[in-house]
Amino acid sequence: xxxxxxxxxxxxxxxxxxxxxxxxxxxxxxxxxxxxxxxxxxxxxxxxxxxxxxxxxxxxxxxxxxxxxxxxxxxxxxxxxxxxxxxxxxxxxxxxxxxxxxxxxxxxxxxxxxxxxxxxxxxxxxxxxxxxxxxxxxxxxxxxxxxxxxxxxxxxxxxxxxxxxxxxxxxxxxxxxxxxxxxxxxxxxxxxxxxxxxxxxxxxxxxxxxxxxxxxxxxxxxxxxxxxxxxxxxxxxxxxxxxxxxxxxxxxxxxxxxxxxxxxxxxxxxxxxxxxxxxxxxxxxxxxxxxxxxxxxxxxxxxxxxxxxxxxxxxxxxxxxxxxxxxxxxxxxxxxxxxxxxxxxxxxxxxxxxxxxxxxxxx
Numbered sequence: 213x214x215x216x217x218x219x220x221x222x223x224x225x226x227x228x229x230x231x232x233x234x235x236x237x238x239x240x241x242x243x244x245x246x247x248x249x250x251x252x253x254x255x256x257x258x259x260x261x262x263x264x265x266x267x268x269x270x271x272x273x274x275x276x277x278x279x280x281x282x283x284x285x286x287x288x289x290x291x292x293x294x295x296x297x298x299x300x301x302x303x304x305x306x307x308x309x310x311x312x313x314x315x316x317x318x319x320x321x322x323x324x325x326x327x328x329x330x331x332x333x334x335x336x337x338x339x340x341x342x343x344x345x346x347x348x349x350x351x352x353x354x355x356x357x358x359x360x361x362x363x364x365x366x367x368x369x370x371x372x373x374x375x376x377x378x379x380x381x382x383x384x385x386x387x388x389x390x391x392x393x394x395x396x397x398x399x400x401x402x403x404x405x406x407x408x409x410x411x412x413x414x415x416x417x418x419x420x421x422x423x424x425x426x427x428x429x430x431x432x433x434x435x436x437x438x439x440x441x442x443x444x445x446x447x448x449x450x451x452x453x454x455x456x457x458x459x460x461x462x463x464x465x466x467x468x469x470x471x472x473x474x475x476x477x478x479x480x481x482x483x484x485x486x487x488x489x490x491x492x493x494x495x496x497x498x499x500x501x502x503x504x505x506x507x508x509x510x511x512x513x514x515x516x517x518x519x520x521x522x523x524x525x526x527x528x529x530x531x532x533x534x535x536x537x538x539x540x541x542x543x544x545x546x547x548x549x550x551x552x553x554x555x556x557x558x559x560x561x562x563x564x565x566x567x568x569x570x571x572x573x574x575x
Contacts, residue, residue, distance in 0.1 A: 222267035223360050223416040227423050231433050239332035241268040244435040253438035254528040257405055258571065261366035262434040263426055266411065267419060270334025271356045272341055275324035278349040283325060286344045287315060288461065288482070290471040294319040299385045299402055302469050303461050304329075304337060309481030310457035311464060313337050314449060316402055318387050326398070326413075328361075330451050344477060360419025362412045364431060365442075367571075369409035372429045373399070376422075381410060393425040404439065406446030406571045441525050447496050447536060447566035453507055454494060454522045454536055463490035463538070465566070492519060493544040496566045497552070499533035503559035505552050511537050512551040512558065518543055521552060527569070533559070534568050 219242040228235060233244035244265065246253060256262040274283060283291040289302035296319050304313045313333040318326045329337040334356060341352045364373050374381055377399070378391035384401040392399065395418040400411045414422060427433065440450070449455050455464040462470075462485040472479040472486070499505060505524030512518055524535030535552070543550060548563040 220268070222265055223419045224265045224267060224362075224423055227420055228265065228433075233433070233435060236436070238436060239268060239330075241331060243268060244433070246435040246437045247433045250435075250437035250441060251528045253432060253434040254441050256432035257366045257407055257434060257438065257442055258529055259367070260432065261364060261368040261372050261409070261430070262432045262438065263423070264363040264365070264434050264439055265361075265423075266363050267360040267416070268331040269356070269361055270329035270331060270337060271354075271359055271361075271413075272327045272329065272338060273324060273353040273355045274327065274341070274350060275322075275353075276348075276350040279323070279325055282345055282348040282350040283317065283327075284474045285348075285476055286341055287317060287327075288470040288476050288478070289317075290474050291317065291325075292474075296321050296323075297382065297387050299387060299400055303466055304340060305461070305476065305478030305482065306457055307478055307481070309460045309478045309485060311451070311455040311459055311461060311466070312340060312457060313451055314455065314466070316400075318398070318400060320387070320398075321389065326355075333451060358416060360414050360416045360422075362414075362419060362423060362426070363403055363405075363409065364412065364426060365403045365405040365407045365409035367407060369407065369431070372426060372431050373410055373412070375429055376425050384408070393422045395422055397422070404448055405442040406448070406567065406569070407442075440523075441528055444523050444525055444534060444536070445527050445529055445567065445569040446571070447568060449494075450523055459494075459538075460485045460490065462486050463493050465494050490541060492538040493541050494522070494536055495539050495544040495563050496536050496568050497534070497550060497561045497563050498530070498568065499535075499552060499559050499561045501560060503552065503554045503557065504533040505535040505537075505554060505559075505561075509535075509537075509555075510553040511539050512553060513540070513543055515551070515558075518550060524552075529569050539563070
């Protein structure tokens with residue numbers, strides 16, 4: 213019998229156990245951190261195809277005559293530019309411009325919207341949506357428990373899914389409703405690794421069968437460990453590390469998904485930060501020599517405090533220590549030399565352009 217736990221489990225829990233996954237607590241869920249190992253799973257995604265259980269992500273449905281007007285107020289991007297079957301990235305901001313979460317919203321064929329949130333922020337995001345919804349003719353519904361979600365990523369990911377699909381897969385940043393392994397799914401051309409691929413949203417009870425079919429097609433199960441190293445190589449943000457309520461989208465480098473002219477909640481603060489500049493900016497860096505940076509490590513310039521590492525790891529693809537962190541704005545330009553205090557040892561580092569690794573330029 214399973215030991216009692218306060219952690220929630222996705223409908224793929226038994227699949228993870230059967231595959232020998234190492235399970236850990238994450239955002240209130242019991243999730244696989246690795247199967248064979250982080251390096252092997254990372255390589256599988258970069259070179260072939262890997263899949264992740266992301267059923268713990270939050271999902272919010274928005275419908276009604278004012279759905280578009282509501283989302284224009286709720287999220288930072290210009291939702292009016294979404295066409296049916298389209299996908300869009302945005303921030304959910306506090307009134308002072310702090311980043312409450314980063315989100316993906318999809319305009320479905322029936323005119324409703326699906327917004328996917330980070331697992332740890334789902335309840336607070338839902339509360340923020342409902343707060344903003346007051347006065348709009350809109351229905352905001354929590355549908356997270358209804359669905360499973362599998363991310364299939366890598367240069368061979370689309371071919372693996374296409375072999376199980378009833379119709380052509382959607383292009384990048386688009387969606388399509390079709391059958392995968394005989395189950396109706398919303399297939400989204402999105403992901404968190406920098407590689408091509410799709411995210412499959414299905415009924416929770418259908419997720420295990422789809423997972424097994426993908427496994428039979430040669431797709432490698434991957435855990436949270438590889439998901440983190442993959443996203444950091446391409447400099448994708450992790451909420452709670454690289455952004456949060458204490459950071460404005462401008463200093464986080466997310467001004468591109470903020471359209472202040474829409475009047476979204478927090479837009480005035482974002483506009484001020486854009487006009488006036490910020491004291492710090494989120495920058496990417498590498499350590500060419502020894503040393504693996506970790507979140508919380510001090511960033512130094514000429515021996516003096518200059519910022520803090522927000523995410524750091526060893527890059528399996530590049531073979532060096534990499535990371536992101538907030539540094540003084542005058543130090544954030546690529547090519548600037550900095551130091552990272554890694555557990556009391558100062559390591560030389562250099563600010564680099566994002567992404568640190570570009571999967572589209574593989575040799």
